[in-house]
Amino acid sequence: MAERLKAAVIGAGVNGLVAAAALARGGCEVTVIERGAAPGGMMALGLFARGPHPAALEALGLKPGALGPAIPTVALCPSGRHVLVEGAEARFADGSAHPGAERWRVLSRRLDRFAAALAPLLTGAPPPMRLRAEGLPGLLRFALRLRLLGARDMRELLRIGLSNAADLAADALPEGPLAGLLAFDSVLGSRAGPMAPGTVVPLLLRRAPLRRMEGLAARLAAASEGKGARLRLGAGAARILFEDDRAHGVLLDDGERVEADLVLSSLGAAQTLALAGPALFDIEAQRRIGAIRAQGAAARVDLDFAAPPRLPGLDPAHHGARLVLAPSVQAVEPAYDPVKYGRLPALPVMEGRIDGARLSLTVQCVPHDAPRDRIVAATLAALETVAPGLGGEVRHAGALSPADIEAMTGAPGGHWHHGEIALDQFLTLRPANGMARHAMGPPGLFLCGAGAHPGGDVTGLPGLNGARAALEAMR
Amino acid sequence: MSRAPSLSGPLPGPFHPRLEAASTAKDWADWAGVLSPRKLDATGREYFAIRNQAALIDISPMRKYRIEGPEAERVLNRVVTRDVAKIAPGRVGYALWCDEDGMAIDDGTIFRLGPERFRLCCQERMLTWLIDAAEGLDAAVSDETEALAALALQGPTSFSVLEAAGLQVSSLRPFDLAEPEPGLLVSRTGFTGDLGYELWIATEHALALWDRLIEAGRVFGILPAGMEALDMARIEAGFPMTGFDFQSIHAAERPSRGRTPFELGLGRHVDFAKGHFNGRRALLALKEEPPKRRLVTLDIDGSRAASGALLYRRGMFGRWREVGHVTSALWSPTAKRNVAFAEIEGEAEGADLFAEIYLFKEGKWERRMARARPGPRAAFRPDRARATPPARR
Numbered sequence: 001m002a003e004r005l006k007a008a009v010i011g012a013g014v015n016g017l018v019a020a021a022a023l024a025r026g027g028c029e030v031t032v033i034e035r036g037a038a039p040g041g042m043m044a045l046g047l048f049a050r051g052p053h054p055a056a057l058e059a060l061g062l063k064p065g066a067l068g069p070a071i072p073t074v075a076l077c078p079s080g081r082h083v084l085v086e087g088a089e090a091r092f093a094d095g096s097a098h099p100g101a102e103r104w105r106v107l108s109r110r111l112d113r114f115a116a117a118l119a120p121l122l123t124g125a126p127p128p129m130r131l132r133a134e135g136l137p138g139l140l141r142f143a144l145r146l147r148l149l150g151a152r153d154m155r156e157l158l159r160i161g162l163s164n165a166a167d168l169a170a171d172a173l174p175e176g177p178l179a180g181l182l183a184f185d186s187v188l189g190s191r192a193g194p195m196a197p198g199t200v201v202p203l204l205l206r207r208a209p210l211r212r213m214e215g216l217a218a219r220l221a222a223a224s225e226g227k228g229a230r231l232r233l234g235a236g237a238a239r240i241l242f243e244d245d246r247a248h249g250v251l252l253d254d255g256e257r258v259e260a261d262l263v264l265s266s267l268g269a270a271q272t273l274a275l276a277g278p279a280l281f282d283i284e285a286q287r288r289i290g291a292i293r294a295q296g297a298a299a300r301v302d303l304d305f306a307a308p309p310r311l312p313g314l315d316p317a318h319h320g321a322r323l324v325l326a327p328s329v330q331a332v333e334p335a336y337d338p339v340k341y342g343r344l345p346a347l348p349v350m351e352g353r354i355d356g357a358r359l360s361l362t363v364q365c366v367p368h369d370a371p372r373d374r375i376v377a378a379t380l381a382a383l384e385t386v387a388p389g390l391g392g393e394v395r396h397a398g399a400l401s402p403a404d405i406e407a408m409t410g411a412p413g414g415h416w417h418h419g420e421i422a423l424d425q426f427l428t429l430r431p432a433n434g435m436a437r438h439a440m441g442p443p444g445l446f447l448c449g450a451g452a453h454p455g456g457d458v459t460g461l462p463g464l465n466g467a468r469a470a471l472e473a474m475r
Numbered sequence: 476m477s478r479a480p481s482l483s484g485p486l487p488g489p490f491h492p493r494l495e496a497a498s499t500a501k502d503w504a505d506w507a508g509v510l511s512p513r514k515l516d517a518t519g520r521e522y523f524a525i526r527n528q529a530a531l532i533d534i535s536p537m538r539k540y541r542i543e544g545p546e547a548e549r550v551l552n553r554v555v556t557r558d559v560a561k562i563a564p565g566r567v568g569y570a571l572w573c574d575e576d577g578m579a580i581d582d583g584t585i586f587r588l589g590p591e592r593f594r595l596c597c598q599e600r601m602l603t604w605l606i607d608a609a610e611g612l613d614a615a616v617s618d619e620t621e622a623l624a625a626l627a628l629q630g631p632t633s634f635s636v637l638e639a640a641g642l643q644v645s646s647l648r649p650f651d652l653a654e655p656e657p658g659l660l661v662s663r664t665g666f667t668g669d670l671g672y673e674l675w676i677a678t679e680h681a682l683a684l685w686d687r688l689i690e691a692g693r694v695f696g697i698l699p700a701g702m703e704a705l706d707m708a709r710i711e712a713g714f715p716m717t718g719f720d721f722q723s724i725h726a727a728e729r730p731s732r733g734r735t736p737f738e739l740g741l742g743r744h745v746d747f748a749k750g751h752f753n754g755r756r757a758l759l760a761l762k763e764e765p766p767k768r769r770l771v772t773l774d775i776d777g778s779r780a781a782s783g784a785l786l787y788r789r790g791m792f793g794r795w796r797e798v799g800h801v802t803s804a805l806w807s808p809t810a811k812r813n814v815a816f817a818e819i820e821g822e823a824e825g826a827d828l829f830a831e832i833y834l835f836k837e838g839k840w841e842r843r844m845a846r847a848r849p850g851p852r853a854a855f856r857p858d859r860a861r862a863t864p865p866a867r868r
């Protein structure tokens with residue numbers, strides 16, 4: 001390579017930052033183009049992060065230990081007998097033994113083994129539909145891991161992989177907050193209920209311990225810059241430029257041109273297509289992109305009190321823990337149902353955290369354009385089931401509907417994953433058939449955001465995989 | 476009234492009352508949901524009208540789409556493989572189009588009615604395809620199939636017929652179009668390779684146009700003709716037909732039935748320099764590979780049409796090796812040659828081929844292996860088809 005390749009990355013969310021670091025490490029001169037005033041993208045809306053994934057951390061030059069301590073989860077119960085969960089361990093929040101603890105441990109270990117078997121599928125492009133040489137190493141590693149699972153586990157993985165989280169919970173756990181937590185984690189961020197096929201998959205992607213989100217965006221940005229990426233904040237991409245049917249750079253809102261041999265977009269496929277102009281795409285690709293299901297169902301709610309709010313049965317020592325209000329599988333599924341018809345459920349499910357006098361929440365099962373005051377009211381109604389009278393103490397309440405989040409971040413439909421995680425939008429079919437290897441449309445254009453394989457959460461994997469695919473294509 | 480194929484069978488088209496009256500054969504077929512004559516009387520007579528006089532053929536079942544707006548040219552350029560910018564207003568151009576893998580969907584003609592107004596005529600239903608192609612572009616797409624009746628007037632006296640009907644088209648060169656009267660569009664186009672015109676008019680004026688042409692054409696031997704005569708003429712003229720000589724990839728259940736423009740011998744209609752079009756990247760890669768198969772024209776010994784025949788070459792130890800099949804075949808009465816379209820393996824091109832023809836002789840089938848040699852693309856290509864002004868007859 002006589003001259004260094006130039007790469008432009010659109011978006012400085014977790015995936016743009018990881019992609020930039022990986023590209024810089026691969027020898028590119030990288031510019032990250034971010035419309036917002038600060039890096040991090042949707043991380044600003046999140047409360048807890050399980051990542052970035054070790055492979056993404058490595059690209060950033062960060063050590064897993066540097067992310068701070070893991071925090072526990074408290075699964076809230078209207079009875080006040082909340083359940084404290086730390087990885088595979090579960091007990092009542094008051095320290096007493098939980099009758100489902102052993103079953104929780106067995107299930108957790110099993111899911112950990114399955115997740116390890118799936119791991120090779122996540123850190124590279126998914127195996128292609130038509131087998132070609134470049135897909136083989138990943139596939140072989142996957143096949144080997146599957147074999148190592150042993151016949152019984154392998155059969156079980158294949159069975160539950162296509163099944164749903166509600167059935168898994170019903171088989172493995174007593175109904176109650178632990179089963180509710182499993183169901184909640186299976187659909188968090190999705191527009192789906194735990195009875196939807198394919199909901200076990202997110203559980204397998206969410207095995208890592210949780211940490212606080214605060215400060216993470218700034219650290220990732222600094223690490224990416226440390227690897228040589230140049231961050232351009234407050235610079236919106238107006239168009240992706242092409243020359244001779246190759247990506248050639250990015251035109252910024254203010255008219256400046258950023259030249260590049262590679263353009264990686266961490267936006268949704270539809271948003272990327274719009275920036276590139278549909279005429280550069282085959283009609284089939286445009287149709288598939290138009291058909292991607294991306295309607296967010298998660299809202300952000302912040303409640304301010306005069307003093308730290310008290311939840312009966314919750315030790316203030318656990319205020320910093322992740323609080324999950326999804327008291328049973330039977331509570332999660334009906335919370336989802338009304339969303340199908342564009343209605344708010346009476347009792348949505350949620351996770352949150354108490355910081356001083358503020359209770360911050362991600363509220364699940366919210367229709368795309370639900371009014372903010374109605375989101376707050378439904379949130380309070382659900383909270384009252386574990387803390388009667390809490391609503392009366394709220395001094396100030398703020399909410400962001402998926403539509404608000406879409407307007408703020410540009411995320412398709414305001415969707416947590418930039419596109420539903422479902423069997424028809426996963427692996428080879430993510431974000432859409434023919435685009436799973438991150439390349440999209442004209443040569444030199446790649447997808448590297450949550451909408452790409454393997455999906456959202458703060459993992460950095462779509463960013464890493466997108467950068468790898470781009471570097472490979474230039475070789 | 477919808478022309479979608481329905482349980483009640485094909486529906487009558489805009490010329491049906493006249494076709495019905497002219498039909499002695501009562502031999503009807505379903506052409507894109509429209510009741511269409513295979514022949515009205517005798518195919519041979521109708522064919523000779525095309526070659527020696529003038530034939531009037533209802534081509535209304537062709538799909539007709541209007542693409543209009545400042546970016547109409549871009550919409551079409553996104554779809555078809557040729558450069559639409561090279562079709563001037565008042566001109567008609569041949570075009571074909573492909574799916575994302577570079578496999579042909581259909582071919583047809585693009586009428587440039589004005590700088591920003593086009594009509595696309597073809598066999599396959601393309602409405603949603605065109606609407607999607609227009610996404611993000613400033614152009615409107617509509618289906619004119621039902622609203623517009625179309626007649627092909629083909630044959631050496633066709634110019635004289637139009638003149639006698641009072642239509643001034645003497646200056647029309649091949650692939651020109653004009654509007655000699657408000658609402659009546661005439662293009663010097665056709666599917667016969669002969670002198671001929673196509674006439675386009677709002678459905679409600681269809682019958683009056685028919686009567687006018689028949690009346691004016693009486694002294695010039697005009698004859699209504701059916702699909703079989705037209706099919707004979709197009710095979711002679713060397714025009715492949717979607718659904719017969721190749722399968723539209725949109726209609727094929729088996730992806731392996733898809734054919735590239737290169738395999739169809741239509742590579743010259745692929746313009747890589749014009750910017751992106753559907754399937755361009757796939758075609759660019761395919762261009763480098765020798766085509767797996769070729770659609771060729773053959774000259775076959777004997778006079779028995781080789782319809783459906785399998786093609787062989789001699790392999791090792793004199794064994795026959797199958798290398799392709801005939802897709803359309805005809806004993807050409809005008810060229811006095813036994814011609815065929817055939818699809819053969821790429822590496823069999825230029826080799827000595829034999830067509831396996833079965834003859835039914837008084838209750839007994841006989842097999843004949845007839846020599847098949849490469850033939851010209853068009854078995855019949857008269858100069859009169861290109862002379863402007865055309866000769867009066």
Ligand SMILES: Cc1cc2nc3c(=O)[nH]c(=O)nc-3n(C[C@H](O)[C@H](O)[C@H](O)COP(=O)(O)OP(=O)(O)OC[C@H]3O[C@@H](n4cnc5c(N)ncnc54)[C@H](O)[C@@H]3O)c2cc1C
Nearest residue numbers: 011013014015035041042046047048237410450456457458
């Ligand atoms: C309410 C909510 C809560 C969440 N909570 C959590 C959580 O607790 N834990 C977790 O792991 N995940 C959470 N997520 C999901 C997680 O935030 C996302 O999956 C992840 O951050 C996606 O990262 P990304 O880099 O792919 O995309 P984004 O973070 O969306 O980044 C895209 C970036 O592109 C920028 N951009 C958009 N358009 C342009 C343009 N034209 N030009 C330049 N820049 C542009 C945006 O400003 C943004 O910074 C949450 C999501 C939501 C909606």
